[in-house]
Amino acid sequence: EAGVAQSPRYKIIEKRQSVAFWCNPISGHATLYWYQQILGQGPKLLIQFQNNGVVDDSQLPKDRFSAERLKGVDSTLKIQPAKLEDSAVYLCASSLGNTIYFGEGSWLTVV
Amino acid sequence: QQQVKQSPQSLIVQKGGIPIINCAYENTAFDYFPWYQQFPGKGPALLIAIRPDVSEKKEGRFTISFNKSAKQFSLHIMDSQPGDSATYFCAASIRGNNNDMRFGAGTRLTVKP
Numbered sequence: 146e147a148g149v150a151q152s153p154r155y156k157i158i159e160k161r162q163s164v165a166f167w168c169n170p171i172s173g174h175a176t177l178y179w180y181q182q183i184l185g186q187g188p189k190l191l192i193q194f195q196n197n198g199v200v201d202d203s204q205l206p207k208d209r210f211s212a213e214r215l216k217g218v219d220s221t222l223k224i225q226p227a228k229l230e231d232s233a234v235y236l237c238a239s240s241l242g243n244t245i246y247f248g249e250g251s252w253l254t255v256v
Numbered sequence: 257q258q259q260v261k262q263s264p265q266s267l268i269v270q271k272g273g274i275p276i277i278n279c280a281y282e283n284t285a286f287d288y289f290p291w292y293q294q295f296p297g298k299g300p301a302l303l304i305a306i307r308p309d310v311s312e313k314k315e316g317r318f319t320i321s322f323n324k325s326a327k328q329f330s331l332h333i334m335d336s337q338p339g340d341s342a343t344y345f346c347a348a349s350i351r352g353n354n355n356d357m358r359f360g361a362g363t364r365l366t367v368k369p
Binding site for chain 2: 149186188189190238243244245246247249250
């Protein structure tokens with residue numbers, strides 16, 4: 146069974162630039178999550194989708210972050226404009242029941 | 257908003273030792289407590305999980321101990337191996353409500369040969 150796919154794996158951008166991350170969840174998983182993991186911390190939920198609807202985006206900084214899951218499968222997370230404090234790993238995950246399956250993450254460095 | 261406190265931040269043990277990682281939670285509505293293992297450059301992977309109706313769960317060399325009254329749970333790794341060296345995260349959520357899953361800050365475990 147293929148896991149959660151994410152791209153790109155690594156990205157370095159300058160502050161105020163924009164970046165987009167793509168995620169393809171495990172086939173059949175209706176629930177998709179984007180987490181932010183800052184170095185030395187646990188993952189923090191940014192947004193959760195159920196099919197193509199948003200379940201929770203209360204911790205998403207909506208002035209600069211946006212996410213969509215138009216057809217209920219793939220998802221993109223965009224940051225515009227990026228700040229230095231956005232440097233982190235962005236983890237996409239999908240779930241069946243209580244078990245959350247994470248991708249390998251997209252590492253963002255903002256300089 | 258940290259609702260799950262994890263300790264220690266880092267832990268070094270010799271091969272064969274039994275590292276113990278502790279977590280404490282605040283929200284009494286939590287009823288699902290997973291542990292995730294994360295290797296460098298990889299995403300977290302579910303290791304073992306427990307529900308509050310049992311006080312202990314064992315899977316291979318990994319054991320979760322759960323103390324509902326103290327709102328604490330811990331991970332024990334028996335006969336630890338260098339391949340167990342990773343970062344371990346505890347988490348807590350309300351069953352069926354993964355958007356409320358809160359992660360601890362993580363424990364970086366090193367098992368020396």
